[in-house]
Amino acid sequence: MRIFLIAALFFTAAGCREVSFPVPQQRSMPEFRLRQILEIRPESDGFAATAQNSSIIGGVLPVAPGLDWSWTTAHPAFRFKLDQPSGWDLDIKLTTADVVFDKIGPQQLTVLVNGTKTGSATLDQCRTWLLRFPVAPALLPDPAETRVTLAIAPCLPQPEGPPLCILLHNVGFTRPLTAQDPGR
Amino acid sequence: MTALRILFAALFVYAACRACGQLLFSALGLSFRRGELAFLEFLTGAALFSTLVFCLAATHLVYTSVLVTAGALPILAAYRFRRTQPAPPSDAPLTLAWKLLFGIPYLVFGLLYLIIAMAPETSPDGAGYHLGLISRYYDHRGFYHISTNMYAGLAEGIEMLFLVAFALGRHSAAALVHLLFLLTLPFGMRAWAERNAAPRAGILGALLFFLAPLAGKDGTIAYIDVATAAVVFGAFSLLEIWRTERADSVLLPAGLLAGFALACKITAGPVPVAAVLYVLVVSRSVRLAGRTAFFAFLAAAPWLIKDAIQFQNPFFPLFNHWFPNPYQYPMVESELRRLMQHVSDVPGWQIPWQAVVGGKLFGVLGPVFLLAPLALLALRTAPGRMLLLAFFVAVLPFATNTNARFLLPALPFLALALAFGIVGIPRVGPALGGAVLLLHAGLSWPDFIDRWSPGYQWRIDRPPVATALRVAFRVVPEKTFLNDQWREYAPGLLLDRFVPPGEKVFSPDMGQMAYQHRDLLGTFDSALGRRAFLLFIMGQAKELAGTWHREIHFPPVTASRLRVATRNAVDNDLRISEMRFALGQTEVVREPSWRLSASANPWEVPYAFDNNPVSWWTSGQTVSPGLFLQVDFGHPVTLDRVLLSQSVDQRWTSLRPVALLNGVWTPLRSRENDYEEPPRPSIRMEVADEFKHLGIRWILIPDGSYGANDLLEKAPYWGITRIAEANGYRLWRIN
Structure with missing residues (x-):
């Protein structure tokens, strides 16, 4: 009998607690940005196309399975369909590879949007870079047909095949959300 | 080779269970008839072996080598012991005709079931949580706290046997373990009937259950309903043996099995209660009833304790109203209950038809069960009355879930009572029984089910024999089969x-x-x-994405605690995204020393104070008057406004402020200014x-x-x- 009483007490106690909490850490809203980013991922073997309304025109070597980057040549180019001309920044995530950096040193990256230079950066360290370049609305006369070209120099020449320049993770446009964007 | 491994794994579990049962019976000096011995040894051993595996899982010793050792030791001990035991008494003889009437359908369907069970497991619950959880326990070497899946709180007595089989033969081996219960149960039913001098009724009743399309389907996949049915019937058999022979030591396995029924499936909860009451009524001895309760408790308690520790609710995922916890909202439980009580919206009066031939309750018993009213004829005999009483107890949980599977634990009693009724009809009874059996066998063969049951049924789909064999014996690789047959x-x-x-x-x-x-x-x-x-x-939905802002004004009040409480009942939960206080135009700044609580689901209260509009506290239960969210400021604070942000769907809930004034919770006279903010672009x-x-x-x-x-x-x-x-x-x- 005692066992049952103890057991009953144990199980009943499972439902009897008074719980209170202190005020939690106050959260702040991050800046939400619309992203039209082209992720460099393999599309074969189950991978989906990684970005809508964007595509690689050329200059990116095939992506190996399981990786989220690929080598580029000296002039990788991309196409994007944007919904409006204003407010966009061009974001690029890339890594400068030590195998290249050790042999040829710093590299210069120039970004062209629809053929017009939009910005540049000196890649003088061996690391991952998150770059952002504001894009003037005047450079996007037809947002639905936007072409981005990266010019990288110098690159590591290969005995066979194209030169190896940078490891590109993703490239694309982002902008802050506006009242015109669909809330629902 | 894979097929052999699967077969070996299931046989190993069977042998380990039999051995555990044999050792217990030997220790208690119990002997049974041959037919019931195999059945009761297996079931009682299953209860013991399952509890042993539970202990291994609780101590994170789920290694294949440990599981094999845990099974092999009782097998070796039982083998050594068996040689010194006298042979158990033989069962009553039967005519050749009745032996064939049992043997042929049993062998034909048994073979079909074996081939089907060996196919790769794709059943919804089997390849979902039954084996999903088992495979995770195996990966983690035992139990771990799975807070994201309420099924992890269900008692998993049968799954512990699956775990051993899974370790040796993977998924299909587990389904084969379930099949063992289906293959064994007819012998237990026969044995019980033979003990009651009705062997032919036993054969008919056993096959009415065994051949039923629902039993065949459920028993050949990694579900647990047929196993639960076997355990419930095993407990019933042992209690009957105790009643007739008055061997009190039988109460140990009887109590164990009654408790194990609960450990198999929580809906078998009435079984241990009924077992204890039965012993009390028959013996008029509190001591014997207490002993039975104790043994039942031993088998069931591990699961209750596990849930009490992991989920703060010994009966998780049920009774969350009584045992509130952070892992499941009582409201969701209530929603699920409502859904399960009205499967496919079948009205109560249609349930018998749908369960027998209609199929809207997911599974059919077969047209022969339209004769179920004849089971009332069994009331003429004492065993028949016992069967119907047991049926009544076992069928009770069906009211909580009208899925046909939930009839299975009660089905052996109904099948036997029906058989008693038919075979007991003067003069023509036995012949009629034989005819009913043959009819049931014919109608239950998968190829014929479509002829009497309209549309898709949850039943065995028999592919061509060659294909079935190729799949069962893995001539078709498992991955190929799964890729071809199962979208998920x-x-x-x-x-x-x-x-x-x-x-x-x-x-x-x-x-x-x-x-x-x-x-x-x-x-x-x-x-x-x-x-x-x-x-x-x-x-995506405006009712949730839009924000309903409430400004609840009241005359300035100085209080150290304040609640916002509901005034009406709403068929929705109470959700508050943000709760703030103000005096005049100044917000009372939140202080770390405030203590936040609620009358329901207090664990999520911080979400209402985190300055994030898309996180919320929910009551987790439907709104009734008096539900509240409370702040203890720690010191007196003067306020005249409460500001609430909620989803637009919350606008129907009436709220009022209640302050602790002079030690008394006092509702404040208030008025509200409310307005709707459309969904933000972000x-x-x-x-x-x-x-x-x-x-x-x-x-x-x-x-x-x-x-x-x-x-x-x-x-x-x-x-x-x-x-x-x-x-x-x-x-x-x-x-």
Whole structure:
């Protein structure tokens, strides 16, 4: 009998607690940005196309399975369909590879949007870079047909095949959300 | 080789159970008739072996070598002991005709069941949580706290046997273990009838159960209903043996099995209660009833204790109103109860028809069970009355879930009572019984079911024999079969490939747990899952995405505690995204010393004070007057306003402030200024951000499912990236 009483007490106690909490850490809203980013991922073997309304025109070597980057040549180019001309920044995530950096040193990256230079950066360290370049609305006369070209120099020449320049993770446009964007 | 491994694994579990049972019976000096001995040894041993495996899982010793040792030791001990035992008494003889009437259908259907059970497991619950959880326990070497799946709180007595089989032969071996119960139960039913001098009724009753399409389907997959039926019938048999022979030592296995019934399936809860009452009524001895209760408790308690520790509720996922916890909302439990009580919206008067031939309750018993009223003829005999009494107890839980499977624990009693009724008809009874048996066998053969039951049924689909054999013996590789036959198989594999271990995946429509290893969040199987589901909808539905701002004004009051309490009943939960206080135009700044609590679901109260509009406290239960959210300021504070942010769907709930004044909770006279804020442009990204905050970085959703199109068409507005797809399922990563 005692066992049952103890057991009953144990199980009943499972439902009897008074719980209170202190005020939690106050959260702040991050800046939400619309992203039209082209992720460099393999599309074969189950991978989906990684970005809508964007595509690689050329200059990116095939992506190996399981990786989220690929080598580029000296002039990788991309196409994007944007919904409006204003407010966009061009974001690029890339890594400068030590195998290249050790042999040829710093590299210069120039970004062209629809053929017009939009910005540049000196890649003088061996690391991952998150770059952002504001894009003037005047450079996007037809947002639905936007072409981005990266010019990288110098690159590591290969005995066979194209030169190896940078490891590109993703490239694309982002902008802050506006009242015109669909809330629902 | 794979097929041999599967067969060996199931036979090993059978041998271990038999051995455990034999050792216990020997220790107690019990002897039974041959037919019932095999049945009762297996079941009682299953209870013991399952409890042993539970202990191994609780101590994180689930290694194949340990499981094999745990099974091999009793086998060796029983083998050594068996040689010194006298042969048990023989069963009553039967005519050749009746032996054939039993043997031929049993062998033919048994072989069919074996081949079907050996096919790769694809059943919804089997390849979902039954084996999904087992495979995770195996990976983790034992139990661990799975807070995202309420099924982890269900008692898993049979699954512990699956675990041993899974370790040796993987998924199909577990299904084969369930088949063992289906194959064994007819012998137990026969033995009970023979003990009551009705061997022919025993044969008819046993096969009425064994051949029933529902029993065949359920017993050949990694479910647990047939096993529960066997355990319940085993407890009944032992209690009857105790009653007739007055051997009190039988109460030990009887109590164990009664408790084990609860450990198999929580809906068998009435069984141990009825067993104890039965002993009390028959013996008029509190001591014997207490002893039975103690043994039942031994078998059931491990699961209750596990749930009490892991989920703060010994009966999780049930009774969350009585044992509130952070893992499941009582409201979701109530919703599920309502759904399960009205499966397919079949009205009560149609239930017998649908269970027998209609199939809307997911499974059919066979047209012969239309004769079920004849079971009342069994009332003429004492055994018949016992059967019907047991049927009444075992069928009670069916009222809580009208899925036909939930009839199975009661079906052996009904089948035997029906058989007693038919065979007991003067002069023509036995012949009629034989005819009914043959008719049932013919109608239950998979090829014929479509002829008497309209439309799709939850039953064995018999492929051509050659194909079935090729699948069973893995001439067709398991992966090929699964890829071809099961839409969810390949999408599930995407998770192992792309989602890092330990990450959660919100997947509102995915049942493939057994062949992948990631943590899935469904829409109802945990509090977190429900939160994720509402969040997901919030991104798309105006009623949730829009904000309902309330300003509750009242005369300035100085109080150290203040509540906002409900005044009316609403068929919805109470949700508050943000709660603030003000005096005049100045907000009372939140202080770390405040203590926040609620009358319901206090664990999520911080969400109402985190300065995030897309996180919320929910009551987790439907609104009734007096539900409250409370702040203890720690010191007197003067206020004249409460500011609440809620979803627009919350506007129907009437709220009022209540302050603690002079030690008395006093409602404050108040008026409200409310207004609606339309959804913000960033609502989808806010939702995605909150997903990440909850530890959810992935969404797996099939095309056509609610919200799938929105993800596809507005992916940039969600801030998600499509990573992979298979069979119409898309895997999204939240950026």
